[in-house]
Amino acid sequence: MPHWIRACATDDISPEDLIRFDHDGLTYAIYHAPDGRFYATAGRCTHEDVHLCDGLVMGHLIECPKHNGQFDYRTGEAKRLPACVNLQTFPVKVEAGAVFIELN
Amino acid sequence: MTAAPFPVGQRDYSLVGPDSRRAVEIGLASAEWYHSEVPRAVMKDLMKRTDGPAIRDTILWFALLIGGAWGGIYFWGTWACVPFLFVYSVVYGSSCDSRWHECGHGTAFRTPWMNDVIYQIASFMVMRNPVTWRWSHARHHTDTYIVGRDAEIAWMRPPKTLTNFLALFDVIGAVRSLGILARNASGRLTPDEKDFIPESEWGKAVLAARIHMAIYAATIATALATWSWLPLMLIGLPRIYGSWHMVMCGHLQHAGLAENVLDHRLNTRTVYMNPISRFIYWNMNYHIEHHMFPMVPYHALPRLHEVIKADLPPPNTSILDGYREVFASLRRQKTDPEYYLRKTLPPSAKPYREEFHTLDIARSRT
Ligand code: FES
Numbered sequence: 001m002p003h004w005i006r007a008c009a010t011d012d013i014s015p016e017d018l019i020r021f022d023h024d025g026l027t028y029a030i031y032h033a034p035d036g037r038f039y040a041t042a043g044r045c046t047h048e049d050v051h052l053c054d055g056l057v058m059g060h061l062i063e064c065p066k067h068n069g070q071f072d073y074r075t076g077e078a079k080r081l082p083a084c085v086n087l088q089t090f091p092v093k094v095e096a097g098a099v100f101i102e103l104n
Numbered sequence: 105m106t107a108a109p110f111p112v113g114q115r116d117y118s119l120v121g122p123d124s125r126r127a128v129e130i131g132l133a134s135a136e137w138y139h140s141e142v143p144r145a146v147m148k149d150l151m152k153r154t155d156g157p158a159i160r161d162t163i164l165w166f167a168l169l170i171g172g173a174w175g176g177i178y179f180w181g182t183w184a185c186v187p188f189l190f191v192y193s194v195v196y197g198s199s200c201d202s203r204w205h206e207c208g209h210g211t212a213f214r215t216p217w218m219n220d221v222i223y224q225i226a227s228f229m230v231m232r233n234p235v236t237w238r239w240s241h242a243r244h245h246t247d248t249y250i251v252g253r254d255a256e257i258a259w260m261r262p263p264k265t266l267t268n269f270l271a272l273f274d275v276i277g278a279v280r281s282l283g284i285l286a287r288n289a290s291g292r293l294t295p296d297e298k299d300f301i302p303e304s305e306w307g308k309a310v311l312a313a314r315i316h317m318a319i320y321a322a323t324i325a326t327a328l329a330t331w332s333w334l335p336l337m338l339i340g341l342p343r344i345y346g347s348w349h350m351v352m353c354g355h356l357q358h359a360g361l362a363e364n365v366l367d368h369r370l371n372t373r374t375v376y377m378n379p380i381s382r383f384i385y386w387n388m389n390y391h392i393e394h395h396m397f398p399m400v401p402y403h404a405l406p407r408l409h410e411v412i413k414a415d416l417p418p419p420n421t422s423i424l425d426g427y428r429e430v431f432a433s434l435r436r437q438k439t440d441p442e443y444y445l446r447k448t449l450p451p452s453a454k455p456y457r458e459e460f461h462t463l464d465i466a467r468s469r470t
Contacts, residue, residue: 017148047242048134048246058153063399068399081305084302
C-alpha cells in the first residue's frame, strides 16, 4: 500500500545536488532542483550497479559517477549513453521543512 | 557453472573465456573500487562543467590541423613540407585519442552537442568505431585491468615488448583498427563485441563503420585519381606516422602494474608531463585521478591531483622516469608473469585495499 516516508529535511540537500536515502533495504536518490523543487528516483544507475549519490546534478539532469550516463531525474528518462534504461521515479511532497517520498 | 582450474600464470584475456567467468565468480567484475576521500563541496566544484577550456583548446587544435595541412599541401614535394606534416600528424594521429576519450566521457564541454561532434571527428581520426568503443571504454572503467573483463588491456602477460613498441608508429594498431572497421562495415561483430555492446546498438556500430570506410575509400580514390600520396598523408596515414605520442603516453597508463585489483592506485600510473604533451594528451597523465573520478573534466585534473595526491603513490616525475619503471617491470614479467610493480604509498595515504587485491585470479585457482 502506498505510504509517505520522511526522507530528509529540505536543507539537508544543497540546491542543484542530491543525497542518498536508504529505507527498508532499498536505496533512493533525493534531488534538490535549481528551481527549488525536490524529486526522488531509484538510487542506483540502470546501467550498472552504481549509486548516483556521488554523481553530478546539472539543471534537471543527474550524471552517473561511473560512466557519465545521464538521466532526467524529474521523469527518470535515460538521456545519455551508456544509460539506456529509464530510472524509476517516486512522488515527492514537502511538508514542514521535510521531504517525503511515496513508496509502495 | 564453475570454471575449470588451469595453471598459475596462464591467462585468457578474451571476454568470454574462463578468466572472465572466474572474475564474475570471485566478485572482481562490476565491483566497488577504492576512492580517495574528497569533500562533496570540493568534488562538486571539480566536476563542474564549462565550455571555455575545451573551446579554447579545440580552436588551437583546429588551427594546428589547418595550418599543418596547408603547409603540407603548399610545400608538398619539397623538404619544407616535413615540419608542417610533423605537426599535422601529431595533432591528427595523437590528439585524436585524447579528444575521443574526453568527449566520449562527455566531460570536455558542458554543451552536449559539442562533445558529440568532437567525439565523432576524433573517432574517425583514431580509426575507432564510435559506437563499439564507447562501450568497450565503459567496460575499461568498470573493470580496469580485470583479466577477462577489460577489453582495453594493452600489456597482456607475459608481455610482448617488441610487438607493443613496434606499435609506437602504430602500423599494427592502425591496420588492426582498419580491419575491425571493415569487418563491422560488413555487418559482423565478434563475440567479445557482442558481450560489451548492447544488442540495441549493434546496427549503429555497423552504420558508423560503413561511414568511416566510405571516407577512406573516397580518399584512396582521390589519391589514385591525382596519382599522389598527399590525400592519404592528410587522411588515414597520420594515424600511423603521427601516433607515436599517443602510444608513448598510452603505454604509461597501466603497463607493469597490477591486474585483478580493485584499487586504481595499484593498476594505474600518474606521470608529470611537459605542457605540450599535456595539451596533446589533455591531462590524461593524471590517470589515477581520472580512473578514480571519471566525471572530473580534463582541465580540472591538475586541481584534483593536488587534492588527493597525499593518498596516492608518488607520481612519476617525467615520461622518461615513467618508462624506466615500465621497462624494469616488464622485464620481470617476461619471466614471472605474476610479478607487478607495487608502489610504496606515502604515510598520509590509506593502505591499499588488501581484501580485494589479494583476490588475484591466478592465485585463487587452486
Ligand atoms: S553505471 Fe551509470 S552510466 Fe554506467
